[in-house]
């Protein structure tokens with residue numbers, strides 16, 4: 001059995017618009033190890049959600065262009081909907097961004113769960129114990145089963161979405177910005193629940209998408225930092241925190257508040273400038289216009305260089321092996 005549950009190779013997922021393609025995920029390669037929590041981070045609009053969602057639902061105008069995503073060795077990109085339905089929830093599952101609003105408000109929770117299970121040839125009764133166990137982990141009373149989503153608070157819906165996404169013990173769970181709208185203590189509780197689910201092997205591996213690197217510090221094993229649809233850096237989380245390689249990763253880390261610093265005395269540094277428009281991208285490194293380290297070579301697209309267990313798409317690391 002391979003150490004890697006998912007191998008994504010040269011994946012391109014664009015949005016088809018009247019003005020042309022928005023290159024939201026543009027030639028991205030990475031792998032997810034069994035049992036691993038892989039964080040995906042980067043500024044708003046860098047393609048995190050497109051990557052997470054595109055692996056499961058290719059809803060127009062999202063368009064799969066090329067590349068592969070091997071789940072347990074089998075390419076799932078471009079599979080017909082009938083085939084995808086078989087593997088959703090069971091092999092790969094998603095807690096979508098705004099999961100709180102994704103639940104059908106007119107259906108009882110019991111019926112939402114029943115319909116998902118039915119598609120996978122399970123009855124509600126046969127999974128009752130598991131549903132009860134999961135509700136307990138996320139601190140929800142069993143009574144919610146008889147309620148409608150509209151009767152639940154945002155936080156309760158969020159936790160219910162975690163239960164629904166893990167009903168069939170997926171090999172990979174993708175959690176898309178599920179802590180962003182929560183206050184810090186609820187955020188911590190949700191992270192703890194996800195961690196517990198992983199420990200109990202309720203899901204095999206987790207892809208945790210967030211714009212907030214400080215959240216990943218608490219939960220992730222490795223982090224994939226994206227910039228403008230591309231991989232900027234892929235490293236173990238403690239390595240990124242200790243010594244980020246990509247100039248963008250350095251700035252992203254530098255923009256986090258630090259313990260002991262009073263920010264009414266010192267301004268929190270953001271990253272100057274804006275990411276490029278993904279409809280119309282110049283050649284060369286996509287970060288070059290904002291990069292304090294940019295040099296002539298950056299007019300060419302940087303390949304991904306491998307440095308020990310780390311990957312970085314930046315010409316400063318040309319001495320590393322090209323991946």
Ligand SMILES: Nc1ncnc2c1ncn2[C@@H]1O[C@H](COP(=O)(O)OP(=O)(O)OP(=O)(O)O)[C@@H](O)[C@H]1O
Pocket residue numbers: 015016017022024042043044045046047048049050051061062211278
């Ligand atoms: N339906 C759409 N049609 C056209 N372009 C889109 C569509 N949805 C997203 N995009 C564009 O695709 C790019 C990537 O968006 P995506 O939502 O994946 O980024 P993100 O990193 O998840 O950002 P956020 O954290 O704000 O959700 C952005 O430039 C965005 O404007």
